[in-house]
Amino acid sequence: MPNEPRTAADRPVVEMRDITISFPGVKALQNVSFRLFPGEVHALMGENGAGKSTLIKALTGVYAIDSGSISLKGTDVLFSGPSQAQQAGIATVYQEVNLVTNLTVAENIMLGREPRRLGLIDFRRMRKHAATVLRGLNLDIDPGSMLSAHSIAVQQLVAIGRAIDVNADVLVLDEPTSSLDVKEVAELMAVIRQVRDKGVAVLFVSHFLDQTYQISDRITVLRNGELVGEYLASELPRLQLVSKMIGKDLAALEALEEGTKREAVERIEGGAYLTAKTLGRKGSIEPYDLEVHPGEVLGLAGLLGSGRTELVRLLYGADRSDSGSTTIAGREVKLRGPRTALNHKIAFASENRRSEGLIGDLSVRANIVLAMQAERGWTRRIPRRQQDELADRYIKALDIRPTSPGTLVRNLSGGNQQKVLLARWLLTEPNLLILDEPTRGIDVGAKAQIQKLVAGLSEKGMAVIFISAELEEVLRLSHRIGILRDRQKVAEIVNSESTTVDDIMGVIAAEAQPA
Amino acid sequence: MNAAPMKKITGNRLLWPAVVLIALLLANLLWNHSFFDITARDGNLYGAPVDILRRAAPIVLVALGMTLVIATRGIDLSVGAVAAISGSWASMYIISEGGASVGVVLTAVAVALLMALLAGAWNGFLVAVLGIQPIVATLVLMVAGRGLAQVITNEKILYPDNSPAYKLIGGGYLLAVPFSILLAGSIFALTAVLTRKTALGTLIESVGVNPEASRLAGVRARPIIFLAYVFSGLCAGLAGLMLTSNSTSADPNSIGLFIELDAILAVVIGGTSLAGGRFSLAGTLIGAFIIETMDAFVVIAISARSTDVFKACVVIVVCLLQSSRVRAWLLNVLRWGRRPNRPRHEPRPPAAPDPRDSAAVPDAAGASGALPVKVTPSS
Numbered sequence: 001m002p003n004e005p006r007t008a009a010d011r012p013v014v015e016m017r018d019i020t021i022s023f024p025g026v027k028a029l030q031n032v033s034f035r036l037f038p039g040e041v042h043a044l045m046g047e048n049g050a051g052k053s054t055l056i057k058a059l060t061g062v063y064a065i066d067s068g069s070i071s072l073k074g075t076d077v078l079f080s081g082p083s084q085a086q087q088a089g090i091a092t093v094y095q096e097v098n099l100v101t102n103l104t105v106a107e108n109i110m111l112g113r114e115p116r117r118l119g120l121i122d123f124r125r126m127r128k129h130a131a132t133v134l135r136g137l138n139l140d141i142d143p144g145s146m147l148s149a150h151s152i153a154v155q156q157l158v159a160i161g162r163a164i165d166v167n168a169d170v171l172v173l174d175e176p177t178s179s180l181d182v183k184e185v186a187e188l189m190a191v192i193r194q195v196r197d198k199g200v201a202v203l204f205v206s207h208f209l210d211q212t213y214q215i216s217d218r219i220t221v222l223r224n225g226e227l228v229g230e231y232l233a234s235e236l237p238r239l240q241l242v243s244k245m246i247g248k249d250l251a252a253l254e255a256l257e258e259g260t261k262r263e264a265v266e267r268i269e270g271g272a273y274l275t276a277k278t279l280g281r282k283g284s285i286e287p288y289d290l291e292v293h294p295g296e297v298l299g300l301a302g303l304l305g306s307g308r309t310e311l312v313r314l315l316y317g318a319d320r321s322d323s324g325s326t327t328i329a330g331r332e333v334k335l336r337g338p339r340t341a342l343n344h345k346i347a348f349a350s351e352n353r354r355s356e357g358l359i360g361d362l363s364v365r366a367n368i369v370l371a372m373q374a375e376r377g378w379t380r381r382i383p384r385r386q387q388d389e390l391a392d393r394y395i396k397a398l399d400i401r402p403t404s405p406g407t408l409v410r411n412l413s414g415g416n417q418q419k420v421l422l423a424r425w426l427l428t429e430p431n432l433l434i435l436d437e438p439t440r441g442i443d444v445g446a447k448a449q450i451q452k453l454v455a456g457l458s459e460k461g462m463a464v465i466f467i468s469a470e471l472e473e474v475l476r477l478s479h480r481i482g483i484l485r486d487r488q489k490v491a492e493i494v495n496s497e498s499t500t501v502d503d504i505m506g507v508i509a510a511e512a513q514p515a
Numbered sequence: 516m517n518a519a520p521m522k523k524i525t526g527n528r529l530l531w532p533a534v535v536l537i538a539l540l541l542a543n544l545l546w547n548h549s550f551f552d553i554t555a556r557d558g559n560l561y562g563a564p565v566d567i568l569r570r571a572a573p574i575v576l577v578a579l580g581m582t583l584v585i586a587t588r589g590i591d592l593s594v595g596a597v598a599a600i601s602g603s604w605a606s607m608y609i610i611s612e613g614g615a616s617v618g619v620v621l622t623a624v625a626v627a628l629l630m631a632l633l634a635g636a637w638n639g640f641l642v643a644v645l646g647i648q649p650i651v652a653t654l655v656l657m658v659a660g661r662g663l664a665q666v667i668t669n670e671k672i673l674y675p676d677n678s679p680a681y682k683l684i685g686g687g688y689l690l691a692v693p694f695s696i697l698l699a700g701s702i703f704a705l706t707a708v709l710t711r712k713t714a715l716g717t718l719i720e721s722v723g724v725n726p727e728a729s730r731l732a733g734v735r736a737r738p739i740i741f742l743a744y745v746f747s748g749l750c751a752g753l754a755g756l757m758l759t760s761n762s763t764s765a766d767p768n769s770i771g772l773f774i775e776l777d778a779i780l781a782v783v784i785g786g787t788s789l790a791g792g793r794f795s796l797a798g799t800l801i802g803a804f805i806i807e808t809m810d811a812f813v814v815i816a817i818s819a820r821s822t823d824v825f826k827a828c829v830v831i832v833v834c835l836l837q838s839s840r841v842r843a844w845l846l847n848v849l850r851w852g853r854r855p856n857r858p859r860h861e862p863r864p865p866a867a868p869d870p871r872d873s874a875a876v877p878d879a880a881g882a883s884g885a886l887p888v889k890v891t892p893s894s
Contacts, residue, residue: 318731342733356731361724361792366717373714374733381714424732 011074013038013169013201014090019058019068028054031068032227034220036170041192041202043212043233046222047245047304047469052205055222056172059203060092061085073169091163092172099147099159106130106143109162133161137191153184157191164195171195172203175305177211189215207305208486209238209509223247238509242303246471246505272327273432273463274346276315279324285310287323288489290482292432297454297464299478299495301471301504307487308467309351312434315465316348317341329431342375347425351437351467353414357421360410364400365391367409368423375428394423399449415446422450432463439468451477471501483507528786531836532801535784535829539808559688565696571807572699573598573685573754575800577774578781579706580635580747582799585782586723587740588791589642589649591747594778596660597634598755598771601627603664605756606675606765613677620680628752634660635748639741653744657775664767673765685761695757702750707796716794719743723791777806784833805833 014036021029029051036042044052057063059070061079070077072088079085086092099108106127107114115125130143139157147155156176163171173192177185192215196202206212212219212233219236221228221244228244272291280287285307292298300308313319315326317335326333328344335341341348350356358367368391369382376382382390391405398419400412409420418438425433435454439447454477458464468474474481475495483491483504491507493499543563544550553562577594584591605627612619634656641652675681687694710716721729722736729736754774759765783789784805785798809829835841 316731338731339733339735348731350728350731355725356727359721359724359728362717362721366721370717370721370729370734371732373717374729374735376714378714378718378739381712381717 010037012036013073015071017069020066021054021063022066027225029225036201036203038201039196039199040217041196041204041215042218043204043216044220045245050222051225052222056174060090089169091168093159093163093176094174101148104144105147105158108147108158109133133165137161160191170201174205177206207303210486221245242505242509273329275327277325279314279321281314281319281321286488292463294463295458295461297458297466297478299474299481300467301474301481302484306484308484309436312465316346316434345431347428347430348434349421349425353417358409358417363406364409364420365405367420368394371424372427398423434465436467471504528795529798532784532798535833536801536805558691560691567807568696569693571803572695573757574777574803575699576702576750576754578778578799578803580750581778582782582787582794583743584747585787586719586791586794587743588723592653592775593656593660594751595771595774596657597631597748597751599664599767600660601631601752602755602759602770603667603765603767604630606673606759607667609675609678609681610673615678617680620678627756631748631752635745639744643737643740661767668767674763676763681760685757720793781806
């Protein structure tokens with residue numbers, strides 16, 4: 001074991017005590033405490049909205065804290081902005097590389113602190129120094145090359161190189177691996193270990209369980225803006241970690257299971273509406289096989305970032321696959337884009353309602369008829385009367401409020417926005433409806449309505465792919481459940497009376513099989 | 516007082532531009548009591564209002580195309596150069612054919628408009644197909660277009676002054692009304708029908724508000740954006756014909772010079788956001804009229820030295836009136852500040868921001884992250 005558990009004598013380099021941050025209407029963090037020791041990798045875990053990024057932003061000075069205190073190396077600090085935190089020795093590498101891609105690697109590493117000679121930049125010294133930094137990272141690239149010429153992974157490593165070169169005490173890595181492939185992740189891990197061994201405290205945020213266990217000494221779990229606990233990685237089994245993140249202990253999860261299981265749909269050989277064979281996209285989702293039959297709800301389970309969304313985006317043509325094939329209703333189809341999918345009666349409601357779903361500045365009416373109008377083409381406008389009728393019908397059927405079709409969609413609540421999005425797709429009368437997190441962030445009543453709607457649609461013969469982070473919901477609605485982990489579809493189970501959330505969590509948390 | 520109708524009036528996006536236009540017209544009337552007088556000479560209408568409309572016609576045309584382009588989140592800087600190309604070519608052809616016959620003029624007009632259409636298609640190709648930023652893509656033709664016009668006229672100023680048929684387009688009368696007004700009016704009506712009686716308007720707006728959501732909803736953005744630039748080119752070409760016809764001269768260096776700025780200004784004054792999305796053709800029309808009325812006022816009331824300052828002031832007032840923040844502040848001041856302002860400094864909620872928000876206001880983390888680490892003095 002490279003790092004012994006800390007003794008009480010060790011002083012943490014960062015200590016955040018009772019941090020509370022509220023935004024209008026929400027408590028983003030409530031009395032959260034967090035410690036970070038020199039020479040450790042500390043993972044911050046939690047589901048979406050748990051408060052991970054808020055905590056990081058409090059530490060890096062992006063958000064001001066409402067109450068609580070932060071001490072750095074024993075002295076209390078209060079950062080009024082990110083640059084102050086940086087100067088105090090807290091280096092942050094964000095998910096998206098924040099470097100200047102049209103400068104050279106050396107210029108990026110030395111940006112803002114270029115070596116000078118006679119008032120001019122000493123490029124030779126700069127390049128030499130950068131080369132030393134790169135060697136330290138085992139990164140064999142020309143410091144004089146443009147940063148944009150390198151892969152995201154290398155850019156990420158350069159950002160880390162730059163961060164550690166300025167003698168940071170704390171290195172914050174916010175989802176650094178989300179756009180990297182397996183080999184690149186391994187390189188990054190090696191660098192993180194090296195940095196840790198130099199005595200830097202590393203705060204690591206990732207949705208990948210395997211990576212978390214590979215690299216972390218200590219794990220802090222947040223849920224709903226509150227601290228669940230701090231654990232030694234070696235003493236926290238995966239299953240427990242997952243249940244702490246999701247917030248239900250295993251027994252309680254099972255108790256919730258009611259007898260609402262769906263009867264298995266009789267699958268006719270070759271009767272699948274859509275079949276995917278070794279469909280995949282490099283750096284996004286490993287090749288997978290999948291079948292979905294008419295009248296069937298296929299649930300997809302997995303932690304956030306496990307590739308659920310990436311998987312369905314290939315089925316809708318939102319992203320193009322680079323391997324495998326899709327067969328729709330018996331014919332092989334190349335999904336070139338959303339329009340191709342729409343023409344084959346596939347609909348996809350994105351999990352990002354605001355950025356990828358709705359047109360905020362247009363009315364409820366315009367949003368509902370948009371996909372249908374797009375299908376008809378611009379010359380064949382749906383007459384206003386008919387638009388109103390269609391909008392009214394769905395506003396009633398889905399209980400959308402306010403009921404006036406002229407309201408701008410951005411003024412609706414999350415649940416009602418979701419219903420508008422659903423209405424848009426139902427209007428196209430799809431044979432396959434893909435719903436990505438349709439119940440996230442909406443109130444209980446709307447959630448139940450949407451669940452009922454999905455069940456009803458499948459009974460009428462529609463094929464549905466249903467993604468949700470809430471395993472109970474997946475279990476309640478699905479006939480079969482595909483399980484994803486680390487960008488891979490790792491299992492598919494038939495939902496039966498005896499299937500429990502526990503079973504799914506077991507698969508999600510299972511150790512990755514050595515390839 | 517009943518609040519609902521009041522709100523309906525004050526909430527209308529056309530209200531403030533209309534108020535400014537009316538104020539300008541009244542100011543003109545104060546200075547010149549016969550400002551609104553329209554007289555008929557030889558069966559044709561004359562007078563300041565007719566003049567304003569006539570001079571606004573080319574700007575209205577260019578601004579109509581610009582409105583659609585801007586609604587798709589784009590901009591077309593090349594309109595002035597395209598006007599120069601079409602005006603120069605038509606003049607050159609009419610002079611070289613010895614001009615007077617209607618057939619020659621029709622050919623000249625048709626070919627000139629075809630060239631403008633091709634210019635628009637070129638812009639559309641760069642933006643919609645190659646994905647080049649609109650401001651850069653149209654800058655190419657903005658610069659190169661005038662060069663092309665120079666080549667067409669052989670670097671001379673042409674005077675197509677022997678063709679009454681050509682003169683009609685920009686300087687003639689039809690049924691007592693200047694032909695250019697009728698022309699601009701019909702293009703306006705055509706555009707309104709094209710965008711509001713087909714689904715084109717909604718689709719343009721949806722692409723402009725949220726391109727990714729539109730794509731996922733099955734909207735094919737490419738042809739829509741392409742068409743907007745083609746239309747803008749066509750409008751600019753027509754404006755070029757109008758300008759050269761009215762002045763019976765074609766100087767490739769000055770036809771439609773800076774008309775792109777007037778057009779953009781008209782669009783913005785009319786309440787269409789440069790960020791794309793919802794657009795208002797009527798607003799653009801009012802915007803163009805404001806610009807021309809301002810010029811008329813300037814001529815009679817303001818000394819030549821301070822004309823630009825006056826125009827700048829009017830533009831600033833219109834733009835400020837359209838800002839909901841400024842309006843709220845003004846209302847607050849009028850209420851004698853009884854209610855204290857809510858504190859402005861609030862952290863942004865962690866919810867996924869609208870991409871347009873983040874484009875306008877870079878996320879604090881993203882902005883600061885450009886320099887992930889500042890120099891730490893070695894301790």
